Amino acid sequence: MAGLIDVLKPIPAGVFRDIRTLTLHGASAREPLKAVLSVLLAVTVADALELDDLAWAAFSGFMVMRADVSEAAQRGLMRILGTLNGAAFGVVLAPVIADNPALLVAALLVATWIGIFGSLISPHSYAWVFFGITAGLVMTEALAAPDNVVHFAATRVAEITVGTASCILIANLFSANRTEVKAGAQIIADAAREPSRIPKVLSEAWFEDHWALLEHATRSALAAALLPVIWRWFEIEDFSQTAVTSFVIMIVPADTIKEGPRRAIIERMAHRAVGCLLGSAVALASLPTLGNTLLASLLVLSVGVWIGYHVHNGRNGVNYVGTQFTLGLLITLVPGPGPITDITPGLERFVGIVIGIATHCLLIVFWPLKGDEQQ
Secondary structure, three states: OHHHHHHHOHHHHHHHHHHHOOOOOOHHHHHHHHHHHHHHHHHHHHHHOOOOOHHHHHHHHHHOOOOOHHHHHHHHHHHHHHHHHHHHHHHHHHHHHOOOHHHHHHHHHHHHHHHHHHHHHOOOHHHHHHHHHHHHHHHHHHHHOHHHHHHHHHHHHHHHHHHHHHHHHHHHHHOOOHHHOOOHHHHHHHHHOOOOOHHHOOOHHHHHHHHHHHHHHHHHHHHHHOHHHHHHHHOOOOOHHHHHHHHHOOOOOHHHHHHOOHHHHHHHHHHHHHHHHHHHHHHHHHHHHHOOOHHHHHHHHHHHHHHHHHHHOOOOOOHHHHHHHHHHHHHHHOOOOOOOOOOHHHHHHHHHHHHHHHHHHHHHHHOOOOOHHHO
């Protein structure tokens, strides 16, 4: 409890300091504007294509954006490639695991372990993150709606691609120097030329250097694998946010894990919960005023994304609060095609986050890793 209080205390002051530096002029205003335009374009295109969940397109439009266009392009490619591979992994296994809870647990264990460990040791960690997230989502869809798995996977890839493409387009339009932008093929070629680390795997030195990472990935994968049991127990029908939360809160830097991950993970949990709660609260508070008025909805969405992106890029240690504030806002204001009718999406997201956090807290208590006791 003391550790949780310690990570919660700096949040209000950090957010306040970031918000105080908001401006409508200069470079500090330029970057949030790019994020706002990217999100609006992603939602518009996804809506025109009648995709199922506009929020996922909006998420990508927000998360891929970077000040450097080349960095945004590489990040976007990794996001798409990771999503494609994760979707393929889930679709291949879906027919086998759909009616077999034990195999679903095993498949989630494997997919989560691969995604988390890959994100810790690979120079393309972002692709591995989305491999794990997407594979887990597609396989859990097999539990909820086996006949819908292929459509779900294809739609998720389309949503991620639309959001990423929108982001890269906006980033290019704002780029002052187009010569710095790498083509997608060139980025892939550069990645292919990077030296392989495979020959060092399984050596004694490799195990010694990676043991903490192996333990962390295994504990995280076990927590994700236990989710179907929890869903059945509580009769939860929409568990996508639980699956996502259980994965992303364990994505922390490799150096942090080797030093002792507990505080970093607790901080990430707290920031995710607080940010989501704030974003959802702002969105929910605005719903009675917005009604079905498009202009008012766009205004709240734009202001929220502007503030969230500013905090997301802030210098006061609450960056992840800004990220989750924006995502909480988007999941509530942009749930899918058609007007907003109720507060269910925002509430479901928050409940899912709470369940995912609780699962990992239990695993941390019952399976402490080296350095946990020092936190």
